[in-house]
Amino acid sequence: MDKFKPSSYNLRFLSQEPMYVFNTRTGSLVKLDKKTSDILESGEYVDKESIDNFDTLLGQGIIVPSEVDEISEIVMMQRKCAYSEYESILSLVIAPTLDCNYECFYCFENNTKRQGSMSKSVEQGILQFVENEISRNPRIEKIRIKWFGGEPLLELTVIKSISEGIHELIGDRNIAYFASVVTNGLLLTPSKQRILREKCYVNDIQITLDGMEEEYCKRKKATTNDFHKVIDNITTASETLNLSIRMNIDRSNYNGILRITEELLISRKLLGKISIYPAPIIIDEKFSDCSDSNCYKNGEFEEVRLKFIDFLNEAGDIRSIKSRLPVRMIVSCSMVNENSFCIGPNGDLYKCEQVIGIDEYAVGTVFGSKRYSKVEMNMRLLDLDSVCRECVLLPTCMGGCPFKRISDKYSCDMRQRIEVVKKSLCKIVERRGVNETR
Ligand code: SF4
Numbered sequence: 001m002d003k004f005k006p007s008s009y010n011l012r013f014l015s016q017e018p019m020y021v022f023n024t025r026t027g028s029l030v031k032l033d034k035k036t037s038d039i040l041e042s043g044e045y046v047d048k049e050s051i052d053n054f055d056t057l058l059g060q061g062i063i064v065p066s067e068v069d070e071i072s073e074i075v076m077m078q079r080k081c082a083y084s085e086y087e088s089i090l091s092l093v094i095a096p097t098l099d100c101n102y103e104c105f106y107c108f109e110n111n112t113k114r115q116g117s118m119s120k121s122v123e124q125g126i127l128q129f130v131e132n133e134i135s136r137n138p139r140i141e142k143i144r145i146k147w148f149g150g151e152p153l154l155e156l157t158v159i160k161s162i163s164e165g166i167h168e169l170i171g172d173r174n175i176a177y178f179a180s181v182v183t184n185g186l187l188l189t190p191s192k193q194r195i196l197r198e199k200c201y202v203n204d205i206q207i208t209l210d211g212m213e214e215e216y217c218k219r220k221k222a223t224t225n226d227f228h229k230v231i232d233n234i235t236t237a238s239e240t241l242n243l244s245i246r247m248n249i250d251r252s253n254y255n256g257i258l259r260i261t262e263e264l265l266i267s268r269k270l271l272g273k274i275s276i277y278p279a280p281i282i283i284d285e286k287f288s289d290c291s292d293s294n295c296y297k298n299g300e301f302e303e304v305r306l307k308f309i310d311f312l313n314e315a316g317d318i319r320s321i322k323s324r325l326p327v328r329m330i331v332s333c334s335m336v337n338e339n340s341f342c343i344g345p346n347g348d349l350y351k352c353e354q355v356i357g358i359d360e361y362a363v364g365t366v367f368g369s370k371r372y373s374k375v376e377m378n379m380r381l382l383d384l385d386s387v388c389r390e391c392v393l394l395p396t397c398m399g400g401c402p403f404k405r406i407s408d409k410y411s412c413d414m415r416q417r418i419e420v421v422k423k424s425l426c427k428i429v430e431r432r433g434v435n436e437t438r
């Protein structure tokens with residue numbers, strides 16, 4: 001009789017009945033009785049007779065045929081995706097300027113050359129570049145653009161002009177278009193929100209906050225008026241755009257982050273309309289983030305994430321918890337793909353958004369041929385660490401940021417990260433049930 005085994009990517013959570021298992025490879029979540037849960041936990045082979053709900057568990061990838069080598073399949077998919085010249089998604093991060101209207105103390109772009117605004121000839125170069133990619137690769141089904149900076153909304157006319165140009169290029173080809181903006185929110189007035197939605201086809205916006213008024217102004221060199229404008233802009237934009245608010249946290253501002261979260265969710269009544277997530281400010285001597293002793297070192301932040309999940313849960317903000325559930329990734333960062341690029345204001349191409357504007361990392365320009373840089377090759381040829389190969393979260397992480405890994409700046413507290421995922425799943429299931437995790 002055919003034999004089956006529990007998947008290596010089952011994450012069991014809740015220790016009392018009912019128990020649940022989440023499979024990080026398939027994204028499925030299944031409710032289990034204790035007997036079935038114990039059988040799966042034992043790691044022993046199973047068959048149709050030895051386990052209840054066999055067909056469901058097999059269909060959801062909770063059990064797999066005994067001959068399946070899951071890790072090899074994951075690695076095969078990763079390599080296929082990283083080295084294929086015919087990936088179905090063309091992914092571009094475009095920085096129309098590296099200038100900014102703030103001066104956050106942790107900004108990695110404090111050390112980069114500014115390059116000024118994007119010229120008309122670079123705009124044309126980008127459109128030609130996209131046209132070349134679409135013609136070269138008939139498999140492209142989706143174009144994904146992330147507008148990045150500096151502060152991209154300083155150059156809204158450039159964003160509008162390139163967005164319209166790409167839409168003309170797509171024409172009646174069967175290619176989906178998806179665009180997002182990373183902004184500090186100061187210029188995101190209602191009229192600009194409308195232009196972004198209607199003329200630039202933007203769906204998602206990410207805005208960073210650092211705390212309430214006093215902290216915000218100090219850390220960003222902003223004025224009180226700026227702070228209130230940003231909060232007003234978030235409030236109006238939440239009506240028509242998908243907003244995710246990144247809370248930048250170091251050792252000195254956690255309480256301020258709790259207060260601004262309450263301000264948004266309760267005073268501004270944005271519960272269920274925005275997603276909020278915590279992000280560490282990390283010490284990084286080269287591409288600072290920050291050199292301040294208040295900043296976290298790699299791997300130190302997971303305790304804070306756990307505390308923040310409890311806080312969101314108490315505030316009833318399941319939408320935010322759900323928005324950070326891990327999803328299946330084929331590669332660790334889309335930038336390792338052959339047809340993913342970052343583009344700087346002068347038209348230079350890069351393979352990581354953290355290095356836009358740094359000449360030594362350029363891998364070509366939109367005007368000419370691409371070349372392989374040493375950094376790019378190192379990122380793309382990187383093997384999985386042995387510890388990642390054993391990790392239940394591997395399908396949702398694929399080893400973490402390749403740029404940090406080749407710079408020896410990546411470390412992961414696997415145990416804590418697993419706790420974060422389990423806690424998020426528990427809170428969602430407790431409040432909303434199994435179907436709400438999808
Ligand atoms: S390589 Fe790392 S830092 Fe660069 S874009 Fe990818 S995940 Fe971000």
Ligand code: SF4
Pocket residue numbers: 387388389391392393394397398399400412413414417
């Ligand atoms: S980086 Fe951490 S979470 Fe990701 S696969 Fe490796 S050990 Fe697991």
